[in-house]
Amino acid sequence: MILVMISYSLQANISLPSVFSNHMVLQRNSEITVWGWGKPYEKISIIPSWDTVVVYTETNNQANWSATLKTPDAGGPYTITFHGFNTVVLEDVLIGEVWLCSGQSNMEWSARLGIDDAQEAVVEAEYPNIRFFSVVHRSATNPNYDIDGSWAACSPETMIDFSAIGYFFARSLYEELHIPIGIVNASWGGTPAEVWVPEQKIMNKPVLRESARKIPEMGWAPREPGRVYNAMIAPITRFSIAGVLWYQGETNVANPETYHELFETLIMSWREEWHSALPFYFAQIAPFTYNESPTCAAEIRDAQRRTLRLPQTGMVVTSDITTDLKNIHPTNKYDVGKRFADIALHKVYGKTELPVFGPLYAKHTISSNRVVVYFDHAEGLHSTQKKIEGFELAGADGVFYPATAHIEKETIIVESTKVAKPVYVRFAWSNTAQPEIFNAHGLPISCFTSQ
DSSP: OHHHHHHHHTOOOOBOOTTSSTTOEEESSSEEEEEEEOSTTOEEEEEETTOSOOEEEEOOTTSEEEEEEEOOSSEEEEEEEEESSSEEEEEEEEEEEEEEEEESHHHHOBTTTOOTTHHHHHHTOOEEEEEEEEEOOOOOSSOOSOOOEEEEEEOHHHHTTSBHHHHHHHHHHHHHHOSOEEEEEEEOTTOOGGGGSOHHHHHTOHHHHHHHTTSOOOSSSOOSTTHHIIIIIGGGTTSOOSEEEEEOOSGGGGSGGGHHHHHHHHHHHHHHHHTSOOOEEEEOOOOOOOSSOTTHHHHHHHHHHHGGGSTTEEEEOOGGGOOOTTOSSOSOOHHHHHHHHHHHHHHTSOOTTSOOOOOEEEEEEEETTEEEEEEESOTTOEESSSSOOOEEEEOTTOOEEEOEEEEETTEEEEEOTTOSSOOEEEESOSTTOOOOEEOTTSOBOOOEEOO
16 A cells, blocks of 8 residues: 555646636637646647647646647537546537737726726626636736636636626627637736836846836736836736737726837737737726826727727727716626627637727828817817817927917818917827817727827
8 A cells, every 4th residue: 555655655646727728719720838847757649639649748847848739710619638647537518719908007997997888798698608817816926837716618607707898899700700719817006017027127127127116016906117017917927818808907097108108019029928029909098186296097988999900909999988076997898898709700710800990190281370280090080079189289399389279181280379380289198188170980089199
């Protein structure tokens, strides 16, 4: 009996990261990486029920193993069997589209915490082919190998505490594509963007390193660069996904002047770690009465707009769906999720009839004291106000003054009696601005500055 126990203790069981578990969704039509741990040099066979091919691998001397599986088109449920010294069987595995949701509290916000029409949304949330994976809040000083979390099928019981935006996005995709959808939610309320970026990426840039020090200490989330990335993102960068949805920036009103560089660094670092030019779609922060400065939120929103210069990006404007300027968590999460879904459906899934962007500043020209502002996505440009407000002009000194404006076809003409020789133009440059200019698709204009 003692000999048997000693022999068994020398064998280590195959184990898998928690993101590989029952009820999971895997990215379709892909070569995906699966990985885990075992005893050094343990021979492992992997048998996915969608294929007749057995995949073989072996742990290394660090007790790590990995293998590549080819996934078919959308379908399921399937099983995946792992044979080594022990056997692990994953059941109820679906193949479809997998998206990662991340950011701070507006992405994390659930129906239980309060959204428009919450009761109706919860009752209707019977979508067994939509699956949720919730990453538990963790931080770490070094990249971790695993996360805490679990997969669950979408039901009223699971939807109520999941990201409302993630759910509405998934539901919209499912209703259009009719295939399984998996949503991984790794978000944490109150976190600045710095904690989601690999620490060294910030330390290598003096401007970002110094700016990170401006983030105040908080009682509800870490502020040190890389800490949340290490624990909640690094462990899943080998997990195949279709793209990323991001809603964050409220905490960075403390250092808005560097958010553009910081945000681009975050996007490029995640793409580097995933070894993929992942579609990366983000929501502008909503109007709110911030105390840091009168324009700190506009600075963040404009930094987000400027990030659209990166390929494979898209932006949701939220200024028109905010009803309470004293609530930093707008309760209309449906329209945010739907707009995210429309971008993905248009850009990734070929549904090009769906609108993607509202009017975006493109350029301006100057003729005497008149400024002509040109926009992308300006077809059907119109205002719901008789008098267009929110435009400002500045001369070479950079001092802005209120201006009058009117629409001419797909341009806006801006003038100010206080600026004889305009150089710069800006629009909706305040924390609480809710401009009422739209294109033919009913999508709102973004704030901007040309300075």
